[in-house]
Amino acid sequence: MARAAELGRGVRRLASPNPGVGCLIEVVDGRVFEGATRAPGEAHAEIVALEAAAAAGADTAGATVWVTLEPCAHTGRTGPCADALAAASVARVVVGMEDPDPNVAGRGLARLRDAGIDVEVGENGAAIADDLRAFITHRTQGRPFVTLKLAMTLEGRTVSDDPTTQWITGPEARADGHRLRAEHDAIVVGAGTVRADNPRLTTRDASGPDPIRVVLGHAPPGAAVHPCVERSGPIGDVVGELARDGITSLLVEGGAGVADEFHAAHLVDRYIFYVANAEPHEAAAATSQAWGLEVIDADTVGNDVRVTLRPKARN
DSSP, rough: OOOHHHHHHHTTHHHHOOOOEEEEEEETSSSSEEEOOOOOOOOOHHHHHHHHHTTTTTTOTOEEEEEEEEOOOSOSSSOHHHHHHHHHTTTEEEEEEEOOOOOTHHHHHHHHTTTTEEEEOTTTTTHHHTTHHHHHHHHHHSSEEEEEEEOOTTTTSSSOOOOOOOOOSHHHHHHHHHHHHSSSSEEEEEHHHHHHHHHOOOOTTTOOOOOEEEEEHHHTOOTTTTTTTEEEEEEEHHHHHHHHOOOOEEEEEEEEHHHHHHHHHOOSSSSEEEEEEEOOHHHHHHHHHHHEEEEOOOOHHHTEEEEEEEEEEEE
């Protein structure tokens, strides 16, 4: 299951807005075949693994399957994976977690069991749910999983006081922020940030595709962020619109006013703060106290500290 989860993580951006799912099939002679979900409209992980087995001339009768998410039982742009596994005469299917999508939600498990297949659910389930948090949030709450990222000083300033540069943090933290961009479907900034900083919002210091660029308001002609999606209106409505457009993960990157708006609306699931020239313990304490958040971890990135936090549970 750990390998299946690794395969799923590797295709999350490719598969979105579908979940990035990984699958392994072990046939009775001991050979193992792998699959991961392809782009929307193309084969799911189970089908990819079955096709790999077929291409090798392997008999899947009696095989054991490990798959991170419950096989689907409905017909969309692809056929039901549960039916395909049953047709392949597999004997056992180990599932990381049940699919929260109302189109599935236990139906795939039931179809497998009805076909006489032994089904187990929950192996490595907590870790897989964390991997699939964007998909789960999108399907259960109707909005993207939202990460708020800010660079700041220990005192909370988000604007450099050095007139020769716009950067607060060092190159290592900026490269880490670009890697964070590559993990998200879309990135959002305010029009004021576009006018003031003219950011590109690309993943240039990290591997991975650029996110969709979303500007709250209107980007001026010639802005580096073009092409972009422009949105306006109440922030909750904007987030809902993005979800309907298939955005499952959203990175909020600026500026301070936009960050405050998302925070006040309780729309942020994860906070990542890059604190300049600080020690991990003091950066964690300062950001937790200032924002009223729970610290997940704090790590050194170059001369700066990356603090990851989440909202405290509400009573």
